[in-house]
Amino acid sequence: xxxxxxxxxxxxYGAAELIAERGLADAKVDEIADAAGIPKATLYxxxxxxxxxxxxxxADMLELIAGEVGTAASAPGSARDRLExxxxxxxxxxxxxxxxxxxLVGDLGRATRLPELAAALQEAFHRPIxxxxxxxxxxxxxxxxxxxxxxxxxxxxxxxxxxxxxxVDGSSNDSAKDAARIAASICDLMLNGLATTPANPEGDR
Amino acid sequence: xxxxxxxxxxxxYGAAELIAERGLADAKVDEIADAAGIPKATLYxxxxxxxxxxxxxxADMLELIAGEVGTAASAPGSARDRLExxxxxxxxxxxxxxxxxxxLVGDLGRATRLPELAAALQEAFHRPIxxxxxxxxxxxxxxxxxxxxxxxxxxxxxxxxxxxxxxVDGSSNDSAKDAARIAASICDLMLNGLATTPANPEGDR
Amino acid sequence: xxxxxxxxxxxxYGAAELIAERGLADAKVDEIADAAGIPKATLYxxxxxxxxxxxxxxADMLELIAGEVGTAASAPGSARDRLExxxxxxxxxxxxxxxxxxxLVGDLGRATRLPELAAALQEAFHRPIxxxxxxxxxxxxxxxxxxxxxxxxxxxxxxxxxxxxxxVDGSSNDSAKDAARIAASICDLMLNGLATTPANPEGDR
Amino acid sequence: xxxxxxxxxxxxYGAAELIAERGLADAKVDEIADAAGIPKATLYxxxxxxxxxxxxxxADMLELIAGEVGTAASAPGSARDRLExxxxxxxxxxxxxxxxxxxLVGDLGRATRLPELAAALQEAFHRPIxxxxxxxxxxxxxxxxxxxxxxxxxxxxxxxxxxxxxxVDGSSNDSAKDAARIAASICDLMLNGLATTPANPEGDR
DNA sequence: CATGAATGAGCATTCATTCAT
DNA sequence: CATGAATGAATGCTCATTCAT
Numbered sequence: 137x138x139x140x141x142x143x144x145x146x147x148x149y150g151a152a153e154l155i156a157e158r159g160l161a162d163a164k165v166d167e168i169a170d171a172a173g174i175p176k177a178t179l180y181x182x183x184x185x186x187x188x189x190x191x192x193x194x195a196d197m198l199e200l201i202a203g204e205v206g207t208a209a210s211a212p213g214s215a216r217d218r219l220e221x222x223x224x225x226x227x228x229x230x231x232x233x234x235x236x237x238x239x240l241v242g243d244l245g246r247a248t249r250l251p252e253l254a255a256a257l258q259e260a261f262h263r264p265i266x267x268x269x270x271x272x273x274x275x276x277x278x279x280x281x282x283x284x285x286x287x288x289x290x291x292x293x294x295x296x297x298x299x300x301x302x303x304v305d306g307s308s309n310d311s312a313k314d315a316a317r318i319a320a321s322i323c324d325l326m327l328n329g330l331a332t333t334p335a336n337p338e339g340d341r
Numbered sequence: 342x343x344x345x346x347x348x349x350x351x352x353x354y355g356a357a358e359l360i361a362e363r364g365l366a367d368a369k370v371d372e373i374a375d376a377a378g379i380p381k382a383t384l385y386x387x388x389x390x391x392x393x394x395x396x397x398x399x400a401d402m403l404e405l406i407a408g409e410v411g412t413a414a415s416a417p418g419s420a421r422d423r424l425e426x427x428x429x430x431x432x433x434x435x436x437x438x439x440x441x442x443x444x445l446v447g448d449l450g451r452a453t454r455l456p457e458l459a460a461a462l463q464e465a466f467h468r469p470i471x472x473x474x475x476x477x478x479x480x481x482x483x484x485x486x487x488x489x490x491x492x493x494x495x496x497x498x499x500x501x502x503x504x505x506x507x508x509v510d511g512s513s514n515d516s517a518k519d520a521a522r523i524a525a526s527i528c529d530l531m532l533n534g535l536a537t538t539p540a541n542p543e544g545d546r
Numbered sequence: 547x548x549x550x551x552x553x554x555x556x557x558x559y560g561a562a563e564l565i566a567e568r569g570l571a572d573a574k575v576d577e578i579a580d581a582a583g584i585p586k587a588t589l590y591x592x593x594x595x596x597x598x599x600x601x602x603x604x605a606d607m608l609e610l611i612a613g614e615v616g617t618a619a620s621a622p623g624s625a626r627d628r629l630e631x632x633x634x635x636x637x638x639x640x641x642x643x644x645x646x647x648x649x650l651v652g653d654l655g656r657a658t659r660l661p662e663l664a665a666a667l668q669e670a671f672h673r674p675i676x677x678x679x680x681x682x683x684x685x686x687x688x689x690x691x692x693x694x695x696x697x698x699x700x701x702x703x704x705x706x707x708x709x710x711x712x713x714v715d716g717s718s719n720d721s722a723k724d725a726a727r728i729a730a731s732i733c734d735l736m737l738n739g740l741a742t743t744p745a746n747p748e749g750d751r
Numbered sequence: 752x753x754x755x756x757x758x759x760x761x762x763x764y765g766a767a768e769l770i771a772e773r774g775l776a777d778a779k780v781d782e783i784a785d786a787a788g789i790p791k792a793t794l795y796x797x798x799x800x801x802x803x804x805x806x807x808x809x810a811d812m813l814e815l816i817a818g819e820v821g822t823a824a825s826a827p828g829s830a831r832d833r834l835e836x837x838x839x840x841x842x843x844x845x846x847x848x849x850x851x852x853x854x855l856v857g858d859l860g861r862a863t864r865l866p867e868l869a870a871a872l873q874e875a876f877h878r879p880i881x882x883x884x885x886x887x888x889x890x891x892x893x894x895x896x897x898x899x900x901x902x903x904x905x906x907x908x909x910x911x912x913x914x915x916x917x918x919v920d921g922s923s924n925d926s927a928k929d930a931a932r933i934a935a936s937i938c939d940l941m942l943n944g945l946a947t948t949p950a951n952p953e954g955d956r
Numbered sequence: 957c958a959t960g961a962a963t964g965a966g967c968a969t970t971c972a973t974t975c976a977t
Numbered sequence: 978c979a980t981g982a983a984t985g986a987a988t989g990c991t992c993a994t995t996c997a998t
Contacts, residue, residue: 570776679945696936699916702912704909706912707909740887742891
């Protein structure tokens, strides 16, 4: 994969919607090129094939998310506050790039197959949450749980599925507001739980 | 789609792993037939094509999940207890059928496109949770939240992503035990939250 | 490469002319299929690609030549007489199948690359001549030469190039007669030499 | 085709091996440029395309052969002696440029299609031999044969195939010596024949 | 002069699907 | 009923060639 010129990169985003809509396998290279407004052969000049185009787009978005989430996670404040910010940051990026985001999930199965993608996902989404959980225990703003890995994964799942669902719906126009609203719901659940009886830190079973 | 003989159905499960691994679009009909150990043409005798094979497998699993989760959700006991049972039931089925489960998620993007599948997913996974949330408010074992839809979706996401992750790993041999362990973590998070300060029912923002 | 039905094989000969005329690389698969009167996909059902089609045709012809030449070489009579018969036999087959023969030479370069083809060539053309040379020395009808390998190769070259030239010209209609005439010239040269002075068995240098 | 700088010309010989190995059609322009160590676009600055590159190389070699053979053929001495010299000269040039020589033969089929190449071949190889045959009859050092054209072609074939075979083998390091050895064998055959019985000038059939 | 970047046109190959037996 | 053989239709990709710099 050659160094992709910024101009080309921006054009490629025009194809993300297509890939999201139809899935990579059903999006013809011709169509992708058309959607991006470039000759098909030019795609092949820069990428080795379809897959690499998607990989490029995903990598781009994951980097963006990793950046935003990382910023939120490393801001000053309690780990708990930063966790809330991180949740909102991830949702914000997802809702800002609904097409790429849907493409990502549409080919999430691929994540199972492409270790590279799996690693990037881990880096962008999962690790920051896991870190914040640990920091929260240290600074006393979050309680200790038995299996932090499973909990981090759960939170990641809650954010991702809700974000994806919103990205698919795509009804609203104010993505920042949507992100904030959804983040609030998730954080409420994540921090306060649903139980009416006093919290039982040892779990319920 | 003709009535599928049980013998054939069981053989088809042998192809689920392949579909999970490669995605439906990248799994050639030849390969699917080979994996199932039947002639390609026989597939076409019973199914109208690739898609119907996957649909058959998914329908099978979704029905199973819907059944298990439905049973758990309609058992006697508090809504809160039943919610916990439902979470574990969903995880148990997922871990019992990791290949089909991965195939399902691998082609989750398809859910965006196939209304039928989306509806079945909704029915099997999402609705039971939403119902239990409402019942919990009624019977006082779960607190009222601001956006029950978003919360239900979050819980669904937490279960699904954690379950999928476990299905992909597939390291353990005792899936029932795994399901119980993961369910405990999720339920702990879901019910008790992570906050150390007293729960703030009004949310945190 | 699947077992090629006789009917298909015979149809394929219709494509030999095309390959001979244009060279394998410049003969489009579509054209080959058209020339043979079969669907392109059927070609791919039986062969792995263009190359295998040519290989099949060549193998077929080489086998034919090997047979004819072998018959001539193992007939009763002196080695010298049989050598003459073999020369004519080779020429006869070449002139009987000018298209395949030209295709063979057109892609003779390929012989350098495909060991399989080189071996078949060796078997069909070269070895029988070399054997006859040795037998001629034994039965006293041919004289001993210093480098029998080089001489066999020279004879092979003389036959092949003359035969090819005739195949390319393709003017005459009586290929058997042509073969006999050319064979006579080659045999005269090969047996009697061009020198006017008495033969000098030790060579001339 | 622009005037080709000597430096470039010499670099191009580095590509002859590639063309010999793969055939012109299968040698990508990129590869040829790489093999020559020059940018692809530079090739197009000097040549109109692939074909012209090969043509340049072949013309170069054919000119060389024509020169060497011509020199040998027009030296003082009997026609018979000069024929021997010409045979060795051709073999010497072929073994001196094995790659170009193989490329030439590899695309010999092309000779069927490119009249220009056929003419050059005729000029370089065939005509000198035919002339010498005639001169030999005149000066009494070679006997009259029935079909001088066929005999000349046979001799040409013997030389070419033996030379090519040696070029492909390429085992030896002393090409001049190889040429001499092979030439001796061919001349022995060509002049003295293989028959043990007294030469029968009327042919053997 | 020489060349890196870009592309138009072409084509081999794949694969889901059909159907006679 | 089940299937081996056959194929129509589609598409990913290659590569020779151009041209602005």
